[in-house]
Amino acid sequence: MFIDAADWSVYECLLFTHPPTAEQVSRTTGQSLAEVRAAVDRLRELGLVETGPGSSEEILPVPPDSALLPALRRWEAQLDRTRQASDGLIHRWRRRNRRHEDLIQTVGESDAGWAAFEQLQVNATEEVLIFDRPPYVAPPSGNPAQLDAMGRGVVYRTVYTQEALSDEVRQNLARAAIAGGERARISDRLPMKLVVVDRRLAMVPLQGSAGTLDSAVLIAPSALLDGLLELFEMTWDRALPLTFEEKHVTHGVPDWEEELVRLLASGLTDPAIGRALGCSERTVQRRITQLMTRNSVANRFQLGAQLVYTRRI
Secondary structure, rough: OOOOOOHHHHHHHHHHHOOOOOHHHHHOOOOOOOHHHEEEEEEHOOOEEEEEOOOOOOEEOHHHHHOOOOOOOOHHHHHHHHHHHHHHHHHHHHHHOOOOHHHHEEOOOOOHHHHHHHHHHHHOOOOOEEOOOOOOOOOOOHHHHHHHHHHHHOEEEEEEEOOHHEEEEHHHHHHHHHHHHOOEEEEOOOOOOOEEEEOEEEEEEEEOOOOOOOEEEEEEHHHHHHHHHHHHHHHHHOOEEOOOOOOOOOOOOOHOOHHHHHHHHOOHHHHHHHHHOOOOOOHHHHHHHHHHHHHOOOOOHHHHHHHHOOOOO
């Protein structure tokens, strides 16, 4: 129910006018007597005025605390129901009438792709899902839009590859994101780079022939988007939790081994692990081979997974 400005001025005048008659309200508001009486009839239908018992000319406004607040609550509830019904209807109509060419939109240059990625995060309200793997459009410089979104309560779930954390700078960026609230996991491989916002819009960067990111596609709600969501959830379930906790001492385990296990679980490459441990890449590989043999696993990722879940991080 809606009260226009003219009716509101009549109600307000009735509250502070004595005696509250149509003639007095007409003189105060400048509205004609017919306009005031029509407004009173509408206000009476809304439960905001009553007719006085002694005279039909006397109009009694219902106090706002007992008339307006309950009415506002009813109107707000009705508006919420209408908004929800409208959103559902709009969503169904758009899905029904969307042309095939509207389902996928191409974003051209790499700079435009990065701008689109930032804008997606600015518009996010609930959740952002990310596959993070090379190649990258620019040297690592952080993602302020992510920190801002997480500050608004947006949930971030990111799956990294080992290559995505192969240098110290990107590892520190991931560490900062996790400290800010990102839920992170690591996988030995990912099929693509991917961003999904609020489960309603996805962005897939496209790799050119030179191994660089030339463009990206935006994917609207569709069976294709549903498939990407299912792919993300399957990959998330199979990936390992990624943490950057401080190392701790395990009785009977050499310090280098404890640190090596932690770095393996973080997904670093052999050169990066060597730099962190202060030894050569060859030494790192020899120690990893020893641990793989001892734990009967086929690759370093399985080794990190087994040690994380059995006795380490």
